[in-house]
Amino acid sequence: MRSYTYKANKKLILLFLLLSTLISTCYAMDSTSFLQQFQYNYESQKFNDQLDLIRFNKEVIPSAVSDLIKEAMSDKYIFEERMQQLNIASAIAYMYLHWHKDESLLKKVTPLIQSELKKEQKRVAEIMKWKKEERFLGNFVMKQHEKEMEKQGLPMVLYPHWLHRIMYECKVCHNGIFKMKRWENDLSRQSIENGKLCGVCHNGTEAFAAADKSNCNRCHIAGSPNADHLHNPNKVKQAAIKEIAEKIGAKWRPENLPDGRLPLDRFQFIDWMKLKESNVFTPVVSLDKNITEEIRDNKILFASKSGFVSDVVFDHKIHSDWINCGTCHPAIFKDELGGNKMKMTDMSKGLFCGACHGKVSFTFADCLRCHKKETGKLSLDESRVEDVLKRPVPQQ
Numbered sequence: 001m002r003s004y005t006y007k008a009n010k011k012l013i014l015l016f017l018l019l020s021t022l023i024s025t026c027y028a029m030d031s032t033s034f035l036q037q038f039q040y041n042y043e044s045q046k047f048n049d050q051l052d053l054i055r056f057n058k059e060v061i062p063s064a065v066s067d068l069i070k071e072a073m074s075d076k077y078i079f080e081e082r083m084q085q086l087n088i089a090s091a092i093a094y095m096y097l098h099w100h101k102d103e104s105l106l107k108k109v110t111p112l113i114q115s116e117l118k119k120e121q122k123r124v125a126e127i128m129k130w131k132k133e134e135r136f137l138g139n140f141v142m143k144q145h146e147k148e149m150e151k152q153g154l155p156m157v158l159y160p161h162w163l164h165r166i167m168y169e170c171k172v173c174h175n176g177i178f179k180m181k182r183w184e185n186d187l188s189r190q191s192i193e194n195g196k197l198c199g200v201c202h203n204g205t206e207a208f209a210a211a212d213k214s215n216c217n218r219c220h221i222a223g224s225p226n227a228d229h230l231h232n233p234n235k236v237k238q239a240a241i242k243e244i245a246e247k248i249g250a251k252w253r254p255e256n257l258p259d260g261r262l263p264l265d266r267f268q269f270i271d272w273m274k275l276k277e278s279n280v281f282t283p284v285v286s287l288d289k290n291i292t293e294e295i296r297d298n299k300i301l302f303a304s305k306s307g308f309v310s311d312v313v314f315d316h317k318i319h320s321d322w323i324n325c326g327t328c329h330p331a332i333f334k335d336e337l338g339g340n341k342m343k344m345t346d347m348s349k350g351l352f353c354g355a356c357h358g359k360v361s362f363t364f365a366d367c368l369r370c371h372k373k374e375t376g377k378l379s380l381d382e383s384r385v386e387d388v389l390k391r392p393v394p395q396q
Contacts, residue, residue: 138360
């Protein structure tokens with residue numbers, strides 16, 4: 001009986017060893033195959049398969065983690081993508097420590113994750129640092145010259161786009177003096193002193209002279225209390241704006257302001273249409289006194305493809321009051337009905353309407369500013385009786 005039991009146990013042991021060898025052989029793989037299988041299990045939440053994968057691939061795991069780290073730290077990844085790769089590497093390292101009692105991989109991955117998190121925190125802090133200065137659409141801090149300004153002991157320049165927009169229509173500067181794209185203008189003190197870019201107006205005649213060093217602190221004020229009136233709606237200097245407007249031939253009528261302050265939309269940006277409707281300001285149309293304005297006076301219907309989103313009626317007149325036709329056509333929009341395959345996802349990337357909206361005009365996230373015409377009905381303003389052009393649906 002004992003002999004039989006011994007033989008049976010021996011057979012079971014041999015069978016177990018054979019199965020272990022077979023399982024080990026099945027699971028053993030190279031670095032690339034291991035990572036592919038681990039990532040698949042990771043995303044599919046196949047935890048039991050993940051355990052076996054770690055248990056039976058001890059030899060290949062260190063090189064697999066090294067390959068994953070090398071891939072994660074390459075320049076082709078943004079922060080979120082890099083962290084996803086490093087998190088997978090960390091999961092492998094923790095399981096490797098548990099099953100094989102070796103913490104070397106974890107010591108390799110953890111400092112990288114901590115370093116990347118610190119870099120991202122610093123990057124976000126830098127963005128948020130100037131957020132209040134750029135709260136009004138179009139305002140921006142000239143960060144590209146930060147190192148140069150630090151060497152000279154100067155704050156960076158805060159350009160108050162909204163203030164200039166009160167004084168001048170957009171077409172005065174764009175695209176004749178400035179390209180309407182941030183950082184695309186070769187802006188420097190030398191170019192300004194040579195009468196280019198800001199120097200076209202800031203010459204001591206049209207506006208204060210930028211070349212006069214006593215005026216440096218009128219622009220180099222980002223981050224200082226002296227900049228509050230340029231980004232805080234409660235500290236706007238109405239009397240000073242009125243005085244400057246009258247000097248250059250514009251008009252600012254603070255007495256017409258609703259509630260005596262700048263009107264803001266629900267996203268806390270200046271509501272320029274309400275300012276116009278309330279006759280608060282009259283900007284200069286051109287630096288050339290003999291200019292003939294180019295106004296395009298028609299509307300285009302953008303029929304909604306959805307049953308719960310209203311139609312959009314694009315008003316050319318409103319836009320051509322601000323900008324020249326050449327600002328949009330043909331670089332941003334093809335000048336033909338149905339020629340532009342517009343999508344909201346494209347606008348969010350700065351294409352089509354997104355070239356201005358969300359940057360210097362109200363954000364396209366404010367859906368009802370545009371989607372406000374009842375679907376299937378052309379409800380025209382009573383003061384405008386011209387036909388609305390119906391935009392043909394672009395071919396897919």
